[in-house]
Amino acid sequence: MHIRFNQIGYLPGDTKKAVVFSKEQVRENFLLVDVASGKTLLEIKPQRLQKNNWGGFMYWELDFSSVTHSGDFLIKGKKSGIATKPFKIAPKAYTGYQEQLLEFMRQQRCGYNPTLDMVCHPKDGRSFFGPMRDSTYVDLSGGWHDAGDQLKYLITSSYATAHMLKAFELYPEQFDDQVNALGQPGGNGIPDVLDEAKWGLDWLHKMHPEPDQLFHQIADDRDHRGFKIPNKDNADYGWGENSYRTAYFATGKPQGLNKYQSEATGVANLAGRSAAAMAIAARIWEEQLQDPAFSAQCRRAAISLYELGRKKEGYQQGNSYGAPYRYNEETWADDMEWAAAELYKLTKEPKYLAQAKAYALQSNTADSWTVRDSASHYQLYPFINMGHFALHAEVDADFQKVLEGYYLDGIRHTLQRAEKNPFHIGVPFIWCSNNLLTSLVTQVILYEKMSGDRQFEPFLAAQRDWLFGKNPWGTSMFTGMPTGGEYPVSVHTAPYVLLGMEVPGGLVDGPVYTSIYNKLIGLTLWDPDEFATVQNEHVTYHDDVGDYSTNEPTMDGTAGSILMMAHFGRGR
Missing domain, CATH: 1.50.10.10 (Glycosyltransferase)
Known part of the structure; x- marks a missing residue:
């Protein structure tokens, strides 16, 4: 019998669950024990999970969400005595x-x-x-x-x-x-x-040594x-x-110094992401660090990178030489949306807002890994569209709902995937699945900030706890x-x-x-x-x-x- 739990612990307001799995029937309750006092705070009846039983195991869930006070705790079988290592429940876990x-x-x-x-x-x-x-x-x-x-x-x-x-x-x-x-x-x-x-x-x-070079x-x-x-x-x-x-x-065209060639079509993915970074930096170094010289350098780079992306829309992929593996990125509108939104925050020039909204409509849920069961290595990178969040505060209520809807659609698709496995995990297990998972966690966090909708808190906790x-x-x-x-x-x-x-x-x-x-x-x-x-x-x-x-x-x-x-x- 195996008990799986979040080793770091849980915040008091979290949904708090552990998973038990075994090749045989589990016929005992479990105790949540306060480590300091040795006292049992809760006796938990395991709930059988009727999911895809990976590895021929049967799975049960232990829910101890009702415990909200701070301390160090462990879970152990009432009859078997099988116990976890201690973990925390605390506001600062x-x-x-x-x-x-x-x-x-x-x-x-x-x-x-x-x-x-x-x-x-x-x-x-x-x-x-x-x-x-x-x-x-x-x-x-x-x-x-x-x-x-x-x-x-x-x-x-x-x-x-x-x-x-x-x-x-x-x-x-x-x-x-x-x-x-x-x-x-x-x-x-x-x-x-x-x-x-x-x-x-x-x-x-x-x-990015010159305005037209990358x-x-x-x-x-x-x-x-x-x-x-x-x-x-x-x-x-x-x-x-x-x-x-x-x-x-970065030429925006297929490259390779040996038999393997990329499938590049432009440079907007790289130029857009880099421009977004520069625009955010320009604000931070001006407002937070009082370094106007570096802020101005970043501002100039943000503008020239964005313009380079506008001139060469499309994606630049990674290059390989002796093996077929490379970064296969095929999206770019999400990066240009992010860049335009951050530039609008920086400059307040209306053109950037209009362009950000146009790129947002191009970079919808269809461009996300969340709605697919498989993808090539880094094909749909970055694994979260940060542009939707960056733009949200700058648009009217109707467009805000559109942006929230893109995040929401992706979350709902991953939730459907999660319903099929005993750990309630919403990502496909392609290469770098943990990157997908941390991006999904981030998407739920940002969706909550945008919409105020916290219905996915239990789902959010399950993704974090897996990690x-x-x-x-x-x-x-x-x-x-x-x-x-x-x-x-x-x-x-x-x-x-x-x-x-x-x-x-x-x-x-x-x-x-x-x-x-x-x-x-x-x-x-x-x-x-x-x-x-x-x-x-x-x-x-x-x-x-x-x-x-x-x-x-x-x-x-x-x-x-x-x-x-x-x-x-x-x-x-």
Whole structure:
């Protein structure tokens, strides 16, 4: 018998549920016990879940929502004595966790990396497909490594930067100042989330060196030569190991330096997201940080990036070299909506509002993964349309209902999917399912802010709880969180494999359909599967270095979870 619950805990007002599953009938009640006193607060009768019984297990639900006072608790079987580890019910159960996510972001820094205290890839990069001669040197150092590899993408970095800035705008009081701009210990008077966002902004400025120029990717899958410390990169792009790397210019046309070609049609996805980040930054650095010079720089970049997107509507995809895997983004109107909405907030120029509304109508629910059972890798990226939320406050009531309706349609579709499984999870288990899940959580949060409609609170809690242990494997999906809990350790990253470093806060890719896992190239587990007894034929997850499909932490997935963590960190 297995009991699955949220290891971090619950806010007093939450819907609070755990799941019990077993191959045999469960014929006992369960006790919610106060750890400090040893007293039983509640005896819970398990309710059988008539759902898809993954792995041949039978499932029951334990509801203890009626308990609202604070403390440390555990759940145990009344007869068997099988018990969970302690968890919290408290208004501040989630306070501070967003700072651990920022700790992982600092691990991903390229250029000066404060976690490793080293400088890497100072020679990024040599341009291809640009207006300059191929192999011309351009200074594109900085930014973040994308995941366990050491590539750098504007596709993901633009979203990560914009998301962090929006999270700060919504929850400024939630963020601490513990490090300086380089990520070293010791505050500098600036919230760390803004230090991290500026690391991204500085790189975005480099990637947009002229009003009509935009780079979109540094390096490619020639990077994949085993685990390596970043300042000893053994990849060779034609200039020797640990030297210059290819820098791809965004042309809006199919690209590739080998047999694999992207399917690009424009640059508006990248230009739009980057413009949104710059517009938000221009407001924050002007109003919050009293830095008019940097604010003006971001304002100029926001306007020129947006205009570049207008001239080259369509999407730029990632490039691959020796393998077929790439970022297959095929949407762009959502990014231009977001950019136009943020530019309108910044400038109050009516044209931006009109254009944002037009892009919003183009970027409707049909462009969302929420209404599909499958999609190519990053095909419908970003996994939430932040433009709908950014625009909502600037339009009349009728148009507000349209925007709310787009979010609502997506939530309802995921709710239908959730009704079919015992954990009430609304995402398809394609690659990076955890990114989808944190985006769904964010969408419900933003929908509540837009509409005041809180009917999906139980659904919201179920999605969050999956991420922290209420799942078949009983594991958090974030490295090092919570302390003392079950969380990913054997992650697909060089700092862990080569240095034994366990950096907290990284969101791993998450479970995939078993059918996907069985078809992946070059995937071999390094160790016996610790979750073998609870694996099922439907979805698969391994805490194993060799499983790059489920246990590789991603930079954008982690950044895309910061708003969620700041939201729950407020307590209620």
